[in-house]
Amino acid sequence: MSDQLILNEYKQQIADLYSRRSQTYDDSDWHPRIAHRLVEHARISSGQHVLDIATGTGMAAIEAAQFVGSEGRVVGVDISNGMLEQARRKVEALGFRNIEFQLADAEALDFPENNFDVVLCSSAFIWMSDLNAALRLWHRLLKPGGLIGFHAFAETAFVGGVVAQKVAEKYGISYAMSKPTGTIEKCHDLLAAGGFEAIEINPEQDGGYISLEQAKRMWAGSEHPAPGQFPNPLSQLSSEQLEQAKAEFEAELEALVTEQGIWNDVTIFFAFGRKPIDHSS
Numbered sequence: 001m002s003d004q005l006i007l008n009e010y011k012q013q014i015a016d017l018y019s020r021r022s023q024t025y026d027d028s029d030w031h032p033r034i035a036h037r038l039v040e041h042a043r044i045s046s047g048q049h050v051l052d053i054a055t056g057t058g059m060a061a062i063e064a065a066q067f068v069g070s071e072g073r074v075v076g077v078d079i080s081n082g083m084l085e086q087a088r089r090k091v092e093a094l095g096f097r098n099i100e101f102q103l104a105d106a107e108a109l110d111f112p113e114n115n116f117d118v119v120l121c122s123s124a125f126i127w128m129s130d131l132n133a134a135l136r137l138w139h140r141l142l143k144p145g146g147l148i149g150f151h152a153f154a155e156t157a158f159v160g161g162v163v164a165q166k167v168a169e170k171y172g173i174s175y176a177m178s179k180p181t182g183t184i185e186k187c188h189d190l191l192a193a194g195g196f197e198a199i200e201i202n203p204e205q206d207g208g209y210i211s212l213e214q215a216k217r218m219w220a221g222s223e224h225p226a227p228g229q230f231p232n233p234l235s236q237l238s239s240e241q242l243e244q245a246k247a248e249f250e251a252e253l254e255a256l257v258t259e260q261g262i263w264n265d266v267t268i269f270f271a272f273g274r275k276p277i278d279h280s281s
Contacts, residue, residue: 010230019082035059035122042149047071048117053106054124058087065099077104121150126227135194142275154267155182160218163252173233187271196273209261215253
């Protein structure tokens with residue numbers, strides 16, 4: 001198994017970002033909570049073969065492994081060596097034998113067709129460079145009747161991203177962020193276009209008040225990779241324009257401050273679909 005991947009510049013930026021975050025990624029209880037909810041919704045059963053896309057530190061994969069048991073198998077893939085190191089460390093400590101992690105690009109997987117009962121993708125679907133192509137690929141990897149489940153954020157989620165989009169529009173820049181998966185209808189249409197049926201989108205409201213300083217730290221600037229867009233759309237701005245945009249971003253946030261702080265919506269969609277069973281054969 002290779003410990004090196006040849007990635008394009010966009011994906012290398014993402015891999016590097018998450019490798020840098022890997023040491024502290026598990027510190028928050030938020031990612032484990034939404035990974036848990038995704039697995040819970042999937043109703044994984046004993047003996048199933050599960051693929052966890054962009055597994056990160058293995059949160060969803062490890063939970064799925066407890067459901068599939070000794071007769072089942074879980075494979076977690078990720079492009080970040082740093083995240084996989086954390087995942088393997090956790091599995092070794094737990095002593096699990098039914099789970100493995102592979103360094104692999106989720107959009108260029110070479111597993112056999114009709115191989116998995118369940119494909120999961122927690123906290124990462126929006127990072128795919130081509131959402132439709134990714135879903136078509138994962139569809140091929142599923143057995144007929146197999147289940148896909150991903151989680152996505154509403155277009156109203158994360159106040160920093162919403163305000164950054166508003167500011168970018170003043171400069172004629174389209175900043176996608178969570179827009180491609182931003183409504184129940186968009187999630188449904190993506191799954192339908194990918195060939196899935198029996199589609200269910202389960203919205204869950206999350207979020208909370210944050211301080212102005214916390215909100216200001218959400219400014220990613222032009223160096224941070226932008227989900228699904230390369231190069232980052234803000235890189236079109238000059239350094240002077242970028243400084244001005246950041247000042248406008250902070251002013252917009254200041255206008256949102258209440259006694260409790262700034263409301264940071266985190267509406268999540270847990271989206272599921274099944275690969276059709278061909279009854280003609």
